[in-house]
Amino acid sequence: MNKILIANRGEIALRIMKSAKEMGIKTVAVYSEADRNSPHVKYADEAVLLGPPPSAQSYLLGDKIIEVCKTLGVDGIHPGYGFLSENGEFAQAVEEAGITFIGPKAHSMKVMGDKLSAKEAAKEFGIPLVPGTEGAIEDPKEAIAISREIGFPVLIKASAGGGGKGMRIVEKEEELEEQIHSAISEAKSAFGNGAVFIEKYVSSPRHIEVQVLCDSHGNRVHLFERECSVQRRHQKVIEEAPSAILSDELRAEMGAKAVDVARSCNYLGAGTVEFIMDESHNFYFMEMNTRLQVEHPVTEMITGVDLVKEQIKIARGEALSFKQEDLKIHGHSIEVRVYAENARENFMPDIGKLRVYQRPHGVGVRVDDGFEEGMDIPIYYDPMISKLVTYGKDREEARVRMLRAIEDYKIVGLHTTMEFAKFVMEHPAFISGDFDTHFVNKHFKPEYLEADVAEEGEQVAALISAYLLNQQSNKGINPSEKQAKQNSKWKANRL
Numbered sequence: 015m016n017k018i019l020i021a022n023r024g025e026i027a028l029r030i031m032k033s034a035k036e037m038g039i040k041t042v043a044v045y046s047e048a049d050r051n052s053p054h055v056k057y058a059d060e061a062v063l064l065g066p067p068p069s070a071q072s073y074l075l076g077d078k079i080i081e082v083c084k085t086l087g088v089d090g091i092h093p094g095y096g097f098l099s100e101n102g103e104f105a106q107a108v109e110e111a112g113i114t115f116i117g118p119k120a121h122s123m124k125v126m127g128d129k130l131s132a133k134e135a136a137k138e139f140g141i142p143l144v145p146g147t148e149g150a151i152e153d154p155k156e157a158i159a160i161s162r163e164i165g166f167p168v169l170i171k172a173s174a175g176g177g178g179k180g181m182r183i184v185e186k187e188e189e190l191e192e193q194i195h196s197a198i199s200e201a202k203s204a205f206g207n208g209a210v211f212i213e214k215y216v217s218s219p220r221h222i223e224v225q226v227l228c229d230s231h232g233n234r235v236h237l238f239e240r241e242c243s244v245q246r247r248h249q250k251v252i253e254e255a256p257s258a259i260l261s262d263e264l265r266a267e268m269g270a271k272a273v274d275v276a277r278s279c280n281y282l283g284a285g286t287v288e289f290i291m292d293e294s295h296n297f298y299f300m301e302m303n304t305r306l307q308v309e310h311p312v313t314e315m316i317t318g319v320d321l322v323k324e325q326i327k328i329a330r331g332e333a334l335s336f337k338q339e340d341l342k343i344h345g346h347s348i349e350v351r352v353y354a355e356n357a358r359e360n361f362m363p364d365i366g367k368l369r370v371y372q373r374p375h376g377v378g379v380r381v382d383d384g385f386e387e388g389m390d391i392p393i394y395y396d397p398m399i400s401k402l403v404t405y406g407k408d409r410e411e412a413r414v415r416m417l418r419a420i421e422d423y424k425i426v427g428l429h430t431t432m433e434f435a436k437f438v439m440e441h442p443a444f445i446s447g448d449f450d451t452h453f454v455n456k457h458f459k460p461e462y463l464e465a466d467v468a469e470e471g472e473q474v475a476a477l478i479s480a481y482l483l484n485q486q487s488n489k490g491i492n493p494s495e496k497q498a499k500q501n502s503k504w505k506a507n508r509l
């Protein structure tokens with residue numbers, strides 16, 4: 015593979031290009047009119063404009079992207095996450111054009127894209143599933159009988175949903191039939207597929223997912239878990255690896271089950287198997303994400319494996335260079351998603367310019383971003399500015415380092431979710447590791463945030479006055495005094 019096209023934008027496009035560069039592979043960026051000046055466009059060896067800002071006229075134009083590949087002699091496409099990454103038809107079209115799709119086969123995407131077929135495939139391999147109906151509900155009477163057996167509350171889920179879309183909780187038997195009917199019609203209009211099923215509702219689950227890698231020679235490994243329970247309306251906000259609550263035995267068991275889920279759909283490449291875990295530490299398979307995930311860096315930090323490089327090597331037909339026994343967890347990593355959102359205003363997306371943008375640095379800090387100072391955050395796409403990742407010898411070091419990195423990260427011009435992340439990092443439930451997917455609803459109120467230091471005017475004013483003070487402090491003092499000041503600065507720097 016000599017040249018790959020990255021069918022994505024922002025931080026993930028840059029992230030992928032960095033690994034390609036280290037492998038001596040040329041890169042091609044694609045971009046929309048909103049992203050003309052983006053770092054991912056400048057970083058690539060070549061860049062091609064796809065069209066106007068809306069995704070449907072740019073990053074989702076699969077056929078156009080394939081044409082670009084043919085013109086430029088591209089031999090591999092990396093889809094990143096979102097956009098075309100889990101589109102089986104696109105993966106198929108790429109392969110048919112004689113280009114390597116850096117990801118799983120269309121078949122795996124199709125099996126895992128439908129929640130019922132995913133459960134069916136997993137069941138054959140003895141993967142633990144939440145009790146519920148088998149297959150789509152044909153007769154509400156049958157569904158009522160099963161719900162009575164497993165007990166209320168139950169959850170109605172759309173087979174074509176996923177990531178929390180098309181779910182509804184039903185508390186009482188009397189409400190079930192009506193809820194089933196509206197769930198079916200909603201699923202029909204939202205997904206073009208009215209298949210729904212029922213599961214017992216696990217009331218306080220943790221979201222724990224397992225990273226897997228599978229090559230084309232039948233080798234499959236897991237790279238341990240990521241804890242993603244701190245989320246808001248199915249939008250993950252903070253992730254970490256490893257989970258604070260898994261024993262080595264449980265970890266090995268979940269890892270083995272995740273590998274079996276991958277086996278059940280003949281998986282190729284990097285994938286993520288999502289489980290929920292109840293208070294008694296029973297775990298159940300939920301879904302498999304057939305792509306590189308946003309939160310993959312925390313796994314890279316604790317394993318030392320570059321997941322993008324592994325994806326490319328697997329796509330080239332190489333065998334994995336390590337076995338399960340070779341993989342060990344080293345230390346702990348936490349990721350904070352920095353969104354252009356205002357946590358005081360119900361996490362409303364905040365539009366504006368990155369007037370000041372200064373990244374944190376230092377030991378154990380990684381920033382994956384796709385913007386530079388002076389840029390606008392486009393309104394057309396996900397409002398994620400960056401991923402702030404820390405690493406430490408243990409969870410506490412990673413946590414304290416995250417607080418330091420948040421403090422060092424200077425963003426002026428927009429509200430971001432960093433102050434919310436600080437709140438989480440300092441919360442006793444997060445510190446103790448005793449939290450579930452209800453963390454945000456249970457523990458967070460906007461009033462808990464510190465006084466609004468993010469107010470743009472105030473921050474700009476503070477920066478200006480700091481600058482003026484600094485200027486003044488070098489004026490009106492005699493030269494020897496100035497020299498003494500310089501000396502002490504220099505000494506301080508030497509330490």
Ligand code: MV4
Nearest residue numbers: 144169176177178213214215216221245300451
């Ligand atoms: C559940 C559940 C409770 N019981 N299934 C939401 C996303 C999708 N992947 C699965 N989801 C859930 N399925 C049963 N039987 C609770 C959730 C859930 C959830 C799961 C993971 C992370 C965050 C969540 C937030 C709300 C609900």
